[in-house]
Amino acid sequence: MQLALQIVTNGLLLGGLYALLAVGLTLIFGVLRVVNFAHAEFMMLGMFGTYWIWRLAGIDPYLAVLLVVPLIFALGIIVDRLVLQRTIGAPEVTVVFATLGLSILMQNAALTMWTADIRSVTTDYSGMVFRAGGIRISVPMAISFVVAMMAAAALWLFLTRTLYGKAVQAVAQNREAAALMGIDVRRVYMWTFATAVAAAGAMGGLIAPLFTVYPTVGTSYIVAVFVIVVLGGLGSVPGAVLAALVIGLTEAIAGYLLGTAWAELATFIIFLAVLIARPQGFFGRRGAETFGGR
Amino acid sequence: MRLATILGGAVLLAVLLAVPLVVTNLFWLNLAITVLLWAALASAWNILGGLAGGLSLGHAAYFGIGAYVTTLLFLRLGISPWLGMWAGAALAAAIGAGLATITLRLRGPFFVLATLAFGIVIHIVAVNWREVTRGAAGLVLPFSGGPENMMFAGLAPYWYIGLALVGLCVGTTIAIRRSRLGYYLVALREDEDAARSLGVRVVQCKVIASAISAALTALAGTFYATFVQYIDPASTTQFNISVQIALVAIVGGMGTVIGPVLGALVVVPLGELSRAYLGGGPALMVYGLLLIVIVLAVPRGIAGGIESVTRHLRRRRNS
Secondary structure (H helix, E strand, O other): OHHHHHHHHHHHHHHHHHHHHHHHHHHHHHHHOOOOOOHHHHHHHHHHHHHHHHHHHOOOHHHHHHHHHHHHHHHHHHHHHHOHHHHOOOOHHHHHHHHHHHHHHHHHHHHHHHOOOOEOOOOOOOOOEEEEOOEEEEHHHHHHHHHHHHHHHHHHHHHHHOHHHHHHHHHHHOHHHHHHOOOOHHHHHHHHHHHHHHHHHHHHHHHOOOOOEOOOOOHHHHHHHHHHHHHHOOOOHHHHHHHHHHHHHHHHHHHHHHOHHHHHHHHHHHHHHHHHHOOOOOOOOOOOOOOOOO | OHHHHHHHHHHHHHHHHHHHHHOOOHHHHHHHHHHHHHHHHHHHHHHHHHHOOOOOOOHHHHHHHHHHHHHHHHHHHOOOHHHHHHHHHHHHHHHHHHHHHHHOOOOHHHHHHHHHHHHHHHHHHHHHOHHHHOHHHOEEOOOOOEHHHOEOOOOHHHHHHHHHHHHHHHHHHHHHHHOHHHHHHHHHHHOHHHHHHOOOOHHHHHHHHHHHHHHHHHHHHHHHHHHHOEEOHHHHOOHHHHHHHHHHHHHHOOOOOOHHHHHHHHHHHHHHHHHHHHOHHHHHHHHHHHHHHHHHHOOOHHHHHHHHHHHHHHHHHHO
């Protein structure tokens, strides 16, 4: 029983981390209709940014995050201008492969600048654990979980309760109609993309005290996050959060039962099963995969 | 016109056959054979990705299946790669047909993500099924020279085998484009619903295209295994390989006959030279940048770009 609770807790905490990445990825898909293959690379930059600020200036990683996020937001605006804006109305191959090229470019730029060395941020609280009813919970993991959930909730409130949020939803529903209603579609794209990648960068900063940093760290997350956004329904924020927790749990349980190597396989089998049986996921709309203005 | 085409073809063939006689430097000959390998892979990918519009990010799986099946049959049962290659191709074709059947309804990014997941499943199996694949340690094809095992002391025979492989892939592409299947594929790529309503058997077409594409990719896997004589998951089934196969075809020109070959001629030497002079990281940065620039500026690739330039010039001359 104790063990089961511990596994469930670990799974949910992991799911919370995934949620922050997944929410941004699903939002970019919902609004821009682009699967952002480079999403986890922004997380990697967040990790490196936090690492270097901690290493060179001795600033606590959780404070460093506050510096890193605006930088990644700015980078997001630049990348949106140079790449994402140009994929609007372009053929499918452009939409898919532009961000894949971006991912390759960012990974190898990091490799060139910072080498493939594995680095880690060590703080007093990196290994700190608190016990609740016999269950051990890693303190930085819990902090990341709470921040991720709060960020997802704030995003949800923004989307549903504010006029700007409604403009974003309008663009997601129908690009042309939104433009006709006087919404500046390009601006909505820009803010959506920059906010989503900044969230990925924030997640990078939050997990920097927990996990090692290296240029290809994103690849170990991105596929799990793809599974999550498809499972939740591409474009659905609540779906992404729910699916993140489901996948976190699945990985923890399968990892215990099958060992970590084969547990990865479980995630993909679920992925293929969902794609085949219910491609719109938990909350996605049918036909959401069609590209272009609708 | 027809005579000129035949003459031109004969000259091209003579030049290609003479390459190992002229290029004796091992580095350059090795590079030339690598170009052939990627030209074959990209052409095979193009049958599904370019002709049928199924952008696959999982083709490394078929490449790995070809390489592993051949190697294992040779190591365990002593079956020559000349026979093993057909077993690998048949298995890949069956899996390709199966994958097409279950991913049939998926469109756009869902199809891409499904192929990606499939590729990673095969990679995870290759890494973790250690009793058979020896995992990350890889498998060595013991050199037992002689044409009967597709292993040779010199490089020249590999050039000719590679040339035959590219010929097979390009020839298959031409045959498909001229056949009824080719027109069906173009129709369903442009507008699947319209094609279906006009009576195109969408299911059948996609399954056939996927199977052919997978089988040819597996043959290239066999070629790679006998050429390098060492295979491991990192060099065969890894996601990077799937990306590079697609990249070569896209840079060259998706959906065209000659595009994937042009892509290999440009991308492979560019990659090798930038790796030699700049190092591994910058070389891959070049790939990433090239991919972004090509898909944003000329999504129809080099061949598509040349085509529109010549059409423009011709129109200008006529007017």
